[in-house]
Amino acid sequence: MQGGQERATGEKMVLNFGPQHPATHGTLRIVLELDGESVLKATPHAGYLHTGFEKLGEHLDYNQYIVVTDRMNYLSPLSNNFGYVLAVEQLLGIEVTKRCQYIRILMAELSRLADHLLWLGTAALDLGAFSVFLYSFREREKLYSIFEKTTGARLTTSYTRVGGVFRDLYDGCEEDVRQFVTNFPKALKETHTLLTKNRIWMDRTKGVGAISADAAIDYGLTGPCLRATGIAHDIRKAEPYSSYDEVTFEVPVGTNGDAYDRYLVRMEEMIQCCGIVTQVLDNMPDGSVNLEDNKITMPDKSDAYGHIEGLIHHFKIVMDGHGVQPPMGEHYCATESPNGELGFYIVSDGSGTAYRIRIRPPSFLHFQALPHMLEGGMVSDTVAVLGSLNVIAGELDR
């Protein structure tokens, strides 16, 4: 970074980074104005993956839309499922069963682990640390096996339902998860030994892409990127939703707000996730996973096939204009997704379809702040900074 300005010769070069650059992890683009190797100006462009999710929300009913939420942050679809149904349930004014809340937290924390692991692997890969990628994907694979057994899918999980979840945990899930969280800290230690005190890793990330706490708030950064600047804000603590007030965990913070601190914050968050998962498993309540309200959740299949009431309830839930219908009104519900504040602002006109769904994506604001972190730095830092922000294009463009 040092001496970038002195070497300036006044000759500018424009470098187009993306939209198909392997380090962009999706289709996003940055136009860099360079003088030699120092970045004079960076202009991020979004929109290459715009899919019209918000428009779709005005045409799908509340349960159908869960499928769309999978595709937003495709690294942690379970967190999106969770955030969305929570918004709908708060709009409806209902609270799901305790067991369901615990299952949702379990899955959300596991998906946070999976998200951070993928981030770790790819961010390190971008900077040339190939073995870290293999180690983190090995662990992530175990998580995806658990997701697959629980939800029936690895990526497009669509696990939650308004008023419950798609199905209860499978037999042996607890053992699988316990085994994972017991072995995981050891596995993470391997990565620590590879990166944390590694000379190259530190040179490439320390002091790179730094942002102050005030600027981070000004730009609307949330999640690990905000906490790396030293602000201990976590929505799970500040506004505990679901049953997050019943688990204890620490909120790791950084000091400099640079790429290295973002790395350390995420690494520590993974350890905290394991703690939450263990507590959730220890205190997992028994009982039903779905709300016993036939106006909101599907009846049992045996009921739908065996009793006329069950059949009617089943029919009414899936019929257009008879299913879940929140009262007229609006609600904004924010959850702590792996990347930061994921908010759903839903306006209901009392029908079975939302009048307006707005998704507040963390990546959109993180990507916006990129020039602030890049300008004045070196072109090679672009990859390090972009990697440390974990911008997900599906969530960025929606």
Place this chain on the structure above:
Amino acid sequence: MSEENQVEEQPKPLILEKLEANHADALLAQDESRGTVVVTVRKEQSYAILEYLKTDPELAYTFLVDVTAVDNSQMESELMQFDYARFMVVYQLYSYQGQCRARVKVPVHENDLNIPSVTTLWQGANWLERETYDMFGINFEGHPDLRRILMPDDFEGHPLRKDYPLRGRGERERFNFDKQNM
């Protein structure tokens, strides 16, 4: 029912008290829903109110969470309430100090789509306002770079308006690859 009663017994939130004392003429409606204060304000004073909410040391809504809009053209009750203003620009705010949320809504008429930009208050407003412009055609006055952000630059129309059809207006069929490659 008991929860609703409890909410009514609570004292008025500080933000409402202060707004009534200092900006009473700008308030069109106020409400509190699930712990979030919702105020609807006149467009002329929207900038002043947002600046006040951000800079007042007791309120300190320093974090602009989101800017978006709602096209109320098919929502009769909302239209009636706010003098048939078609759009409602919605600001979500958060105060790290008070750990509370607030929502500021500003009605915007279709024949005058201008609204003051808040990019001078929050850097983060830049892209959020661009997206609102792109999707609804709201014109943020004083915005440094009001371009489309998600849709292509030559796109016509504003997709999240209620009169824009879900499957588009034939853009996909008419898309000319040869022309685009020039």
